[in-house]
Amino acid sequence: xxxxxxxxxxxxxxxxxxxxxxxxxxxxxxxxxxxxxxxxxxxxxxxxxxxxxxxxxxxxxxxxxxxxxxxxxxxxxxxxxxxxxxxxxxxxxxxxxxxxxxxxxxxxxxxxxxxxxxxxxxxxxxxxxxxxxxxxxxxxxxxxxxxxxxxxxxxxxxxxxxxxxxxxxxxxxxxxxxxxxxxxxxxxxxxxxxxxxxxxxxxxxxxxxxxxxxxxxxxxxxxxxxxxxxxxxxxxxxxxxxxxxxxxxxxxxxxxxxxxxxxxxxxxxxx
Amino acid sequence: xxxxxxxxxxxxxxxxxxxxxxxxxxxxxxxxxxxxxxxxxxxxxxxxxxxxxxxxxxxxxxxxxxxxxxxxxxxxxxxxxxxxxxxxxxxxxxxxxxxxxxxxxxxxxxxxxxxxxxxxxxxxxxxxxxxxxxxxxxxxxxxxxxxxxxxxxxxxxxxxxxxxxxxxxxxxxxxxxxxxxxxxxxxxxxxxxxxxxxxxxxxxxxxxxxxxxxxxxxxxxxxxxxxxxxxxxxxxxxxxxxxxxxxxxxxxxxxxxxxxxxxxxxxxxxx
Numbered sequence: 001x002x003x004x005x006x007x008x009x010x011x012x013x014x015x016x017x018x019x020x021x022x023x024x025x026x027x028x029x030x031x032x033x034x035x036x037x038x039x040x041x042x043x044x045x046x047x048x049x050x051x052x053x054x055x056x057x058x059x060x061x062x063x064x065x066x067x068x069x070x071x072x073x074x075x076x077x078x079x080x081x082x083x084x085x086x087x088x089x090x091x092x093x094x095x096x097x098x099x100x101x102x103x104x105x106x107x108x109x110x111x112x113x114x115x116x117x118x119x120x121x122x123x124x125x126x127x128x129x130x131x132x133x134x135x136x137x138x139x140x141x142x143x144x145x146x147x148x149x150x151x152x153x154x155x156x157x158x159x160x161x162x163x164x165x166x167x168x169x170x171x172x173x174x175x176x177x178x179x180x181x182x183x184x185x186x187x188x189x190x191x192x193x194x195x196x197x198x199x200x201x202x203x204x205x206x207x208x209x210x211x212x213x214x215x216x217x218x219x220x221x222x223x224x225x226x227x228x229x230x231x232x233x234x235x236x237x238x239x240x241x242x243x244x245x246x247x248x249x250x251x252x253x254x255x256x257x258x259x260x261x262x263x264x265x266x267x268x269x270x271x
Numbered sequence: 272x273x274x275x276x277x278x279x280x281x282x283x284x285x286x287x288x289x290x291x292x293x294x295x296x297x298x299x300x301x302x303x304x305x306x307x308x309x310x311x312x313x314x315x316x317x318x319x320x321x322x323x324x325x326x327x328x329x330x331x332x333x334x335x336x337x338x339x340x341x342x343x344x345x346x347x348x349x350x351x352x353x354x355x356x357x358x359x360x361x362x363x364x365x366x367x368x369x370x371x372x373x374x375x376x377x378x379x380x381x382x383x384x385x386x387x388x389x390x391x392x393x394x395x396x397x398x399x400x401x402x403x404x405x406x407x408x409x410x411x412x413x414x415x416x417x418x419x420x421x422x423x424x425x426x427x428x429x430x431x432x433x434x435x436x437x438x439x440x441x442x443x444x445x446x447x448x449x450x451x452x453x454x455x456x457x458x459x460x461x462x463x464x465x466x467x468x469x470x471x472x473x474x475x476x477x478x479x480x481x482x483x484x485x486x487x488x489x490x491x492x493x494x495x496x497x498x499x500x501x502x503x504x505x506x507x508x509x510x511x512x513x514x515x516x517x518x519x520x521x522x523x524x525x526x527x528x529x530x531x532x533x534x535x536x537x538x539x540x541x542x
Binding site: 032043044045068075076080105107108109206208209211212215218219222223 | 303315316336346351376380381477482
């Protein structure tokens with residue numbers, strides 16, 4: 001049974017940086033929320049007037065992206081089957097590990113409050129019941145290596161779309177797969193991807209929203225796991241691609257469509 | 272080319288109802304936001320203390336669900352190809368039509384502000400450029416009939432999961448398909464579904480989040496559109512199902528995987 005480790009990498013989640021902690025829009029927001037300004041999450045919408053003084057200002061302060069990503073993860077079939085482990089890695093190399101049984105507030109301001117508590121307490125709701133846990137100074141490559149993956153996929157836009165089912169079908173016999181999605185709306189990964197072996201996967205040239213990327217992967221895993229591999233590989237191709245099987249006897253054909261060895265994995269649900 | 276009309280039906284989006292407009296939590300929130308209380312969207316998180324006096328209080332005030340739904344819609348491939356039209360229908364029979372080229376704020380508080388403006392102005396950003404348009408007193412069946420659908424699907428949980436690819440594969444030759452998803456987190460549709468002909472579609476017994484339902488449909492449409500129907504129909508079945516082809520010659524086999532003729536008909540109503 002494959003375990004999937006989805007990492008939202010270089011995501012734009014951070015507390016208010018020191019250099020803008022005394023800006024008026026920050027102080028006003030802190031007062032309104034009854035919190036110290038340095039304990040607030042940076043938010044591009046609320047704190048935009050203060051952003052001029054921040055490097056990389058066009059991409060920073062996007063807890064909303066993290067929120068969407070996690071909401072999709074925790075309600076996914078994969079997560080409910082105990083096969084999905086979600087991690088948020090940030091621009092400052094903070095890492096938030098999210099237990100599959102976690103329930104998160106769908107209401108954005110509450111989610112922000114929860115992550116702010118996490119930054120204060122390191123674990124929420126409690127040390128004994130660490131549904132969310134925060135670690136600092138964990139560069140992406142350290143996190144990836146700690147997960148001991150058999151395979152690492154990195155999502156990145158490219159002219160040619162990767163045939164997803166071809167990538168995902170063989171992975172159902174692999175034990176640990178890390179999937180890395182960029183947690184930012186603009187620009188590129190800040191982490192050095194050359195520090196670990198990985199396969200690039202592209203959903204095409206369009207820079208798609210994190211939520212779109214995330215669900216397309218869930219669906220690819222689902223559809224790749226459903227159909228016998230031989231058929232799945234063809235799914236994106238024209239019917240003619242099947243001709244390569246034409247020399248086989250019907251019996252061989254039937255055999256070829258069966259999985260070649262027992263799969264334990266409790267697939268489906270489905271139907 | 273199929274046009275898809277996704278309706279989030281009976282969604283829990285409404286202005287603060289008259290009967291609680293003077294509750295303390297509402298007045299405080301209105302003051303903090305600098306708006307008249309009756310112009311605010313009802314929000315279960317912000318206004319919960321006032322909910323005791325509302326009927327159906329356990330499900331009301333969920334603009335966050337509408338937000339997630341629309342964010343998924345507008346970044347979908349279908350929408351970018353001009354084939355998706357998203358509508359929000361509410362518990363009070365308000366209907367919001369969303370143009371495919373609309374960009375919406377990913378930041379929840381801004382989204383709420385936008386919908387509040389829509390309730391004041393009826394169209395945003397302007398009459399000449401009506402990206403979002405609000406109509407009142409449009410019951411679900413009126414909206415459905417106005418869209419002149421060839422087929423109507425209603426998502427509803429049931430013990431048995433509908434084989435999605437079997438439902439969606441033939442629809443690619445249908446012109447107008449309405450898909451109805453319940454925009455609430457608890458309970459059932461309030462609208463009378465018996466007033467229009469429809470096919471029930473189930474993703475299984477678990478009550479899945481609106482965002483999960485929405486992306487599973489996008490993916491089903493995508494995967495159903497990709498593979499030739501003959502193969503697609505088998506995708507959810509066990510490999511043995513292919514044995515029925517075993518008597519054919521390889522040539523017949525190859526032929527059988529091609530779509531045999533233009534298909535119009537959406538088969539089957541009411542499973």
